[in-house]
Amino acid sequence: MSAALEREWRRFTPVERLGRFTVYFGVVAAIVASLQTVEVIPEFLYDAPEQIGDMLVRMWPIAWGHYPEGVHQALLESLHIATLGTVLAVLMAVPVAFLAARNVTRSAGLNYAAKLVLVSARSVNTLIWALLFVAVFGPGALAGTLAIAFHSIGFTGKLLGEALEESNRGSIEALEASGAPWLSIALKGYWPQVRPAFWGIVLFRWDINVRESAVLGLVGAGGVGMALDTALNLFQWDRAALILVSVLAVVVVAEIATTQLRKRIL
């Protein structure tokens, strides 16, 4: 009796504690090892304020006059790349998402194959996709659009597949019982249920893609990054500042637009 009362209560089982300890230990070990071996030259840090000051001086005044001829078109191109890339990604992701959702496609093999496609598309960074597509299609917006599209498949497909898995069986069964063909079940059964999630995912991804499309030009895949690359290579910091400010403006507007649209839709 007293033994039972004096029992010491612990929040976690020994296995859980061991797991937590392993994670903590691994994290600390990784940080210590990295800090000791990383090649950082501290002297460069002392110089940093001076260099930043120099950069800001070179950036000022911002070359506003350069906007109409050099930036506007490139900025529009970036936006087109982001939007077209998102549209293309969604077109490719929808079938994969249907294959990846376990309640829609009842075949473990197909589920795994679809998930493998999604994971590998995600693992390759947009910039690496861009490098590959520049090698295939040559420099320009086509490579950028495809890079955005292929990287986004992973993200949109994964989230869309999860949304499909959460959909309610009721209306699907009703359609199946009426003998509806597969397309009708998808359009009238699944689509109305995943529509809010779908638009949420698309908007979220578009917002990310607007940011990403600005750097694609650094590897020659079109958009405003190419103008930035040129300005930096020629040390035209005032033009670089103009491009950065324009990109910032576009990103902020895109974020506000997506937030407002999401409020309307959801």
Add this chain to the structure above:
Amino acid sequence: MSRVAFPANWWARAGWTLLLLYVAYAASQLELTPARFAAGLEHGGKFIARLFPPDFHRWELLLKGMVESLQIAVVASALGVLISAPLALLAARNLMPVWASWPARAVMVLCRSFHPVIVAILFVKAVGFGALAGILALIIASVGFLGKLLTEAIEEISLKQVEAVRATGAPFLSVVTYAVVPQVFARFIGFASYETDANLRNSTMVGIVGAGGIGGTLFAAFQRFDYDFVCAIVLTIIVLIMVGEVLTVRIKKVFRV
């Protein structure tokens, strides 16, 4: 009177038509023509043939770059977590007055507004080529994202526990350690491992602008048309990122996020 089961939604149809028109317009603006696409596909066949087999001969160079990328990711994540935790506490509107939360939020928005690679360009100018620029760039990115996620987590906590601890007369620091941290700790671990994962992905990229890591090696190999080495690097990056993703899932399981 007969009812149509699925009436036509003309607004939706108009919307889809508009989207289609936009796609056609944008494609023409970007000069995306089927002819170019077909030419590219032909070219692509040759390109893929040159990618394989991957060439791991210069594995020392590859290993050095990958290790540096890992170091950048780890150090940037650790410092990012250290900075963003107090910043998120400052930004939480349920615990802090407006004059404290508003500037903290502004810092986070500013950190998030540029792609890490663009931030890396600026840091390369400020501190020179090398891993330091990459680390600083990724710290900025981490503060932006981790700060935002953590702020939202803190704002969603139950205030009952905060009130209970406050009622005992506990000073602010005790309120944080005994009422706030226990409620957000598991989610914080989840966010931190997510951010580490994201930093790992980006640390392989910042090298393109000279900020250290495997990205520089990758870009150089591309410019030399050294495609079989490119293939080796890309495959290694994919493996590293997949391992990172598996580790993240395992860590989340340990902490039951």
